[in-house]
Amino acid sequence: MTAITLDGIATASAIKSELADRIGALRSQGIVPGLGTLLVGDDPGSRSYVAGKHRDCAEVGIESIRIDLPSSATSADVRAAIADLNRAQEVTGYIIQLPLPAGHNENAMLELIDPAKDADGLHPTNLGRLVLGVEGAMDSPLPCTPAGIVELLHRYEVPMRGRHVVVVGRGLTVGRPLGLLFTRKGIDATVTLTHSRTVDLAAEVRRADIVVAAVGVPHLIQAGWIKPGAAVLDVGITRVQDEETGKSRLTGDVHPEVASVAGHLSPNPGGVGPMTRAMLLSNVVIAAERRLRG
Numbered sequence: 001m002t003a004i005t006l007d008g009i010a011t012a013s014a015i016k017s018e019l020a021d022r023i024g025a026l027r028s029q030g031i032v033p034g035l036g037t038l039l040v041g042d043d044p045g046s047r048s049y050v051a052g053k054h055r056d057c058a059e060v061g062i063e064s065i066r067i068d069l070p071s072s073a074t075s076a077d078v079r080a081a082i083a084d085l086n087r088a089q090e091v092t093g094y095i096i097q098l099p100l101p102a103g104h105n106e107n108a109m110l111e112l113i114d115p116a117k118d119a120d121g122l123h124p125t126n127l128g129r130l131v132l133g134v135e136g137a138m139d140s141p142l143p144c145t146p147a148g149i150v151e152l153l154h155r156y157e158v159p160m161r162g163r164h165v166v167v168v169g170r171g172l173t174v175g176r177p178l179g180l181l182f183t184r185k186g187i188d189a190t191v192t193l194t195h196s197r198t199v200d201l202a203a204e205v206r207r208a209d210i211v212v213a214a215v216g217v218p219h220l221i222q223a224g225w226i227k228p229g230a231a232v233l234d235v236g237i238t239r240v241q242d243e244e245t246g247k248s249r250l251t252g253d254v255h256p257e258v259a260s261v262a263g264h265l266s267p268n269p270g271g272v273g274p275m276t277r278a279m280l281l282s283n284v285v286i287a288a289e290r291r292l293r294g
């Protein structure tokens, strides 16, 4: 058996063309969606993700506004940039690129975002609405990677209701909100949220109909851990040095041999990453549509 590929690039591209139509409709009614980004420091990965977000915006007709602060920026500088983004009329939604450099209190900064402009769904009010089970896309934004994972499974018609999902990793942007999203009414999966202190991770993963690996440990998830036919989503990504060529390349959390056991597999790169970007655009469009409704 070879797993069916959950193609994030093709799916994100379909979502982007759907969004382009909605953006056209917004513009014709005088609303121009605008995404703001706040990047602090010079981490090459974060720089490249932010650059990708601005390219995506240009592709679908969203304006984008960029604030880059140097690594020497103080917490007061970051707070001032957040206040500017909260005030800026042309910014209908924005993100703070994570992680922030050491020394900044990420949670404190996320709390300063105007929840109505929170394009990442990471403000406590919006995460709280996810906990409360407030339904409806118009009500509050969902964190982009969890939303992208569920959307990818949905579009490939992978059943989720009543299925057992094992999430590996309990980080803020993926694992923790994903557990809440999968157990939402209407999705109705059963979730085991595992982490670095989980005893016998392999045994937990073997029970899963859907496995989401989001830890950033190259090839942690082995073929022998996978229930035959399970759907596997490879989220964690690590830059490693290729032993033969000496060049750096990206490696996911899932061992390539998993493809011979799984029923569905999202590649990495090319799976959940492009979906994360598409869901960010979707959150910006929804925020602009909410502004139109008043």
Ligand SMILES: Nc1nc2c(c(=O)[nH]1)N[C@@H](CN(C=O)c1ccc(C(=O)N[C@@H](CCC(=O)O)C(=O)O)cc1)CN2
Residues within 6 Å of the ligand: 048, 049, 052, 095, 096, 097, 098, 099, 120, 144, 145, 173, 250, 268, 269, 270, 271, 272, 273, 274, 276, 277
């Ligand atoms: N404020 C946020 N910070 C971070 C988030 C987030 O959702 N909000 N998630 C990640 C980084 N991220 C977006 O910011 C992100 C990661 C990966 C990709 C992506 O498309 N990856 C490609 C490969 C990219 C490459 O070649 O380097 C893929 O998987 O195909 C998009 C966005 C942490 N920070």
